[in-house]
Amino acid sequence: MKNIYSKLVLILCAVFLVSCDNDEMSHTNVSAVNALYSPANNKFFDLNAQSSAVFEWEAAKAEDNGVVLYDVVFDKENGDFSKPVYVMPSDGAGFQKTLTLPFSELNKIATLAGIPAETVGKLKWTVHSSKGINVQKSAVSNTIEILTASGFPTPDQLFITGTGSEKGTTVADAQAFKKIGTTKFEIYTKLSAGTYKFITTKNGTPEVFYINGGKLKQDGETTYTGDAKVYRIVIDFSAGSTTMTEITKVEFWYPVYQQFPFEYTYTGGGIWKATNKPISFQGSWVDERYKFRFTVVNGTTTSFEWFGSVNKDNGSRPTDATPASFWYMVPADGSDWDYTFKFKSEIDGKNVNSEINFSAAATAYTHSFTIL
Secondary structure, X not given: OXXXXXHHHHXXXXXXXXXXXXXXXXXXXXXXXXXXXXXXXXXXXXXXXXOEEEEEEOOOOEOOOOOOEEEEEEEEOOOXXXXXXXXXXXXXXXXXOEEEEEHHHHHHHHHHOOOOOOOEXXXXXXXXXXOOOOOEEOOOOEEEEEEOOOOOOOOOOOEEEOOOOOOOOOHHHOEEOEEOOOOEEEXXXXXXXXXXXXXXXXXXXXXXXXXXXXXXXXXXXEEEOOOOEEEXXXXXXXXXXXXXXXXXXXXXXXXXXXXXXEEOEEEEOOEEEEEEEEEOOEOOOEOOEEEEEEEEEEOOEEEEEEEEOOOOOOOOOOOOOOOXXXXXXXXXXXXXXXXXXXXXXXXXXXXXXXXXXXXXXXXXXXXXXXXX
């Protein structure tokens, strides 16, 4: 009798569980999205603008009259959404029947779809509805036409190589850029007659970039002609832009004498050196303050750029205990005394070797003096 009772209990539990499971599964049923409202089919977007695209569609219906989750699905123009290039929840973590997509994000999707920068191409989009399971794929889709932005996804690192670069074509020796912002890289380097390009890694197969008409392009190289010159090259991947500034002279400014007592010589790798230079604090009065002036050429315009201390007034002279950050060099104004450095006391009356280090290996752009 006890065994019969136990079996009945098990049978009732099994029936109850199946019933509950079937009832629960019915609550996950939703309809497919039947209409896409915006953007209109073949709507054109220029992704170089600072704007957003708003995607909107007809609401799906849930069998239990509850909420529905939406995913917006993107594919290539000839795709069938079986292998979409991108899937993204709608606004409100998937609960709203809209998706607001910044042009920068839409440009990334275009890149995943294989549409090159500065190119007109097309993307298809549709919407999937669900309650997290039992996904319903819409039978309708629209196409948007886009002009992709000039920019590219920003790599983690960047190097220069080529016959016209300082290190030649040996990739292992390629000179590194310094990353100076979220999407920007900078390098101080010498270019000689030949070709050069930028690579994203020294190992494996790198992405390759080059300059064409001042713009950053992919998969090519730039030809440099003329005399060897030192340049500051700035690359902004988000804008696809480049800036090349020639550095014609680097000088030491000593305001107590109102003179530039010596120049630095570029020695490679973003480093300038001056050797066996006398330092004396005795001008019209005793003063140990100094900074640096770079003569630069942009196009046909020659101008000066000053580099000095991060501090407007450094107070006392540095010592061996002074942190390395004291010698960090940042853009400064051309005033005589503000944002100047100070020498250590023991340098007075001595000859020194000096180095300005604007290489990527340096924690920050900096300089040093070594007593001979």
